[in-house]
Amino acid sequence: MIAFPRLVHELALHSAARRAEDVALAYRQARWSYGEFATAIEQIGRGLVGAGLARHDRVAVYLEKRLETVAAIFGTAYAGGIFVPVNPVLKPPQVAHILRDSGARFLVTSRARFDALPESIADCTELATVILIEGDSEEGARSDSIQLLSWSRLLGEAPGHHGHRAIDTDIAAILYTSGSTGLPKGVVLTHRNMVAGAESVASYIENVPDDRILAVLPLSFDAGFSQLTTAFCAGASVYLMNYLLPREVPKAVARHGITGITAVPPVWIPLSRLAWPAEPRTLRYIANTGGAMPVTTVKKLRTLLPDTRVFLMYGLTEAFRSTYLPPEEVERRPESIGKAIPNAEILVVRPDGTPCATNEPGELVHRGALVAQGYWQDPERTAARFRPAPGQPAGTTVAELAVWSGDTVRADAEGFLYFVGRRDEMIKTSGYRVSPTEIEETVYASGQVAEVVALGIPHPELGQAIVLAAVPADGAPLKLDRLMEFCRERLPGFMVPAHIETRKALPRNPNGKIDRKGLAAELAESFAATGH
Numbered sequence: 001m002i003a004f005p006r007l008v009h010e011l012a013l014h015s016a017a018r019r020a021e022d023v024a025l026a027y028r029q030a031r032w033s034y035g036e037f038a039t040a041i042e043q044i045g046r047g048l049v050g051a052g053l054a055r056h057d058r059v060a061v062y063l064e065k066r067l068e069t070v071a072a073i074f075g076t077a078y079a080g081g082i083f084v085p086v087n088p089v090l091k092p093p094q095v096a097h098i099l100r101d102s103g104a105r106f107l108v109t110s111r112a113r114f115d116a117l118p119e120s121i122a123d124c125t126e127l128a129t130v131i132l133i134e135g136d137s138e139e140g141a142r143s144d145s146i147q148l149l150s151w152s153r154l155l156g157e158a159p160g161h162h163g164h165r166a167i168d169t170d171i172a173a174i175l176y177t178s179g180s181t182g183l184p185k186g187v188v189l190t191h192r193n194m195v196a197g198a199e200s201v202a203s204y205i206e207n208v209p210d211d212r213i214l215a216v217l218p219l220s221f222d223a224g225f226s227q228l229t230t231a232f233c234a235g236a237s238v239y240l241m242n243y244l245l246p247r248e249v250p251k252a253v254a255r256h257g258i259t260g261i262t263a264v265p266p267v268w269i270p271l272s273r274l275a276w277p278a279e280p281r282t283l284r285y286i287a288n289t290g291g292a293m294p295v296t297t298v299k300k301l302r303t304l305l306p307d308t309r310v311f312l313m314y315g316l317t318e319a320f321r322s323t324y325l326p327p328e329e330v331e332r333r334p335e336s337i338g339k340a341i342p343n344a345e346i347l348v349v350r351p352d353g354t355p356c357a358t359n360e361p362g363e364l365v366h367r368g369a370l371v372a373q374g375y376w377q378d379p380e381r382t383a384a385r386f387r388p389a390p391g392q393p394a395g396t397t398v399a400e401l402a403v404w405s406g407d408t409v410r411a412d413a414e415g416f417l418y419f420v421g422r423r424d425e426m427i428k429t430s431g432y433r434v435s436p437t438e439i440e441e442t443v444y445a446s447g448q449v450a451e452v453v454a455l456g457i458p459h460p461e462l463g464q465a466i467v468l469a470a471v472p473a474d475g476a477p478l479k480l481d482r483l484m485e486f487c488r489e490r491l492p493g494f495m496v497p498a499h500i501e502t503r504k505a506l507p508r509n510p511n512g513k514i515d516r517k518g519l520a521a522e523l524a525e526s527f528a529a530t531g532h
Contacts, residue, residue, distance in 0.1 A: 006168040007191045008229065009077040011198055013038050015235040019209060023237040026256070027066050037071070044075025046161045047154035051129055053106060055080045055164035056171065060104040062086040062095055062113055065219060065240040068133045068151065070228060072108040073219070077172055080164025084174045085220040089492040092120035097183050098176050099124045102376060110134060168192040174376050175222055177317045177433055186376030187317045196369035197320040198229035200342045204324055205260070205285060205311060207234035214258045216243040216267060222317045223262060223289045246270040250277060257282045264290035264431025265297070269461045272300035287311040290431030291463040292419055295334045312338060314419065318385060318403045319366040322346055323417055336416045344368035348411050353390035361420050364409045365390060367402035425516060427456035429464045430494045439466065439495055446486045449473055451506050454497070455520045457527050465498040467523045469506060478502050499527050
């Protein structure tokens with residue numbers, strides 16, 4: 001019996017001890033009760049240890065949402081390993097980067113996904129074992145230095161083994177998010193971070209065992225993964241959905257009696273244009289994260305779903321979740337991102353760390369139990385983002401670290417926060433944080449451009465659309481169709497440019513650097529003129 005969950009997998013095991021027969025997970029026609037889920041967690045955890053997993057080994061999970069995906073993640077935690085969820089829409093080079101950067105020794109994936117990886121993972125020297133979830137035909141097979149195991153073999157592996165002992169300050173997960181430059185960086189989260197986050201979110205959303213939560217976001221997203229932990233914290237049920245078409249969401253709500261959904265603006269905007277079934281009205285709440293939801297969209301959703309509570313939230317992977325606006329405030333201040341979530345403090349400060357005055361813009365700083373441990377194997381970027389919290393008592397010998405978000409906000413006289421802007425050059429599109437450098441490097445690889453800049457241009461549905469300004473190589477005209485196809489082959493859909501503009505030269509500032517700010521203003525006009 002788990003008296004009180006302190007480790008992330010114990011959230012599910014604790015609920016299993018209280019309500020073993022209740023549905024924990026559902027995918028299509030398949031169902032796992034909490035008792036069955038707990039058994040799967042323990043079997044997979046023991047199987048991983050039996051297959052050679054050492055304490056703190058990284059286990060990458062590269063699958064679409066399905067029961068085995070969740071079991072592999074929580075089974076890794078049970079075993080004492082560190083799980084690394086990989087967004088299933090990423091292409092092989094990006095998957096390979098995550099495998100290399102995390103030093104993953106295990107990879108759980110499907111046969112089709114693995115078959116697409118060999119060239120990309122040739123230099124992933126630490127990868128030792130790949131677990132294929134379909135069939136038994138690969139049992140015991142080997143590919144170069146990588147051992148292939150079937151899922152069924154893993155479940156039967158060394159049943160006497162138990163997971164390595166873990167404590168709540170051990171690393172539980174590495175969630176990869178794009179940086180302002182370069183390839184994705186891994187945010188390091190402990191068991192304590194994740195359990196505290198689950199308890200905080202479940203408390204203000206008021207999750208209960210009767211809730212049926214529709215998981216539409218990728219599990220590699222902090223907000224997507226939170227759908228699992230908050231549900232298991234409350235003993236609720238999670239219905240997994242690989243989101244493709246908006247019209248499938250209302251159907252799923254009606255079919256399964258869904259009571260809660262958390263999504264991002266590019267999901268909510270098209271959903272606000274659909275006709276939702278009048279009965280049964282089971283949807284108790286909806287929540288938005290990953291960017292500001294247009295006020296018009298909020299109003300449409302409230303009209304369509306008059307009995308549904310709306311939570312508007314702000315978060316960053318480095319702190320899981322930071323603020324929320326209570327539903328009763330949505331009518332009065334729909335532009336607000338609210339106030340701090342339970343067990344967190346949000347500060348608005350000047351560059352020197354002193355507090356801002358009412359309505360004075362400043363940087364949002366998050367302190368508390370949800371603050372991550374930094375970026376995996378990246379001390380320089382960790383030191384830039386995770387810094388001593390402002391206002392610590394004089395004489396403090398061990399400084400508490402906070403997340404300095406880089407986002408500019410202001411607080412009104414009642415303490416409600418409003419998002420002002422993003423200080424860095426990150427592009428936020430369709431709820432994803434995208435590195436412009438990663439897109440630019442892909443376009444350079446086409447051989448068609450001499451110079452290229454990727455920028456985020458305001459877009460009513462995407463938040464920002466990705467627009468390129470490119471100087472052709474050798475003065476030859478850009479073959480736009482071919483360049484777009486090149487991008488589609490090498491980038492996930494959310495990173496493919498919406499528009500490419502050819503330039504003879506890119507504007508520069510007095511220091512010789514590309515004038516991104518001025519170029520963004522020009523491209524915004526050009527992009528609007530194209531009718532996109």
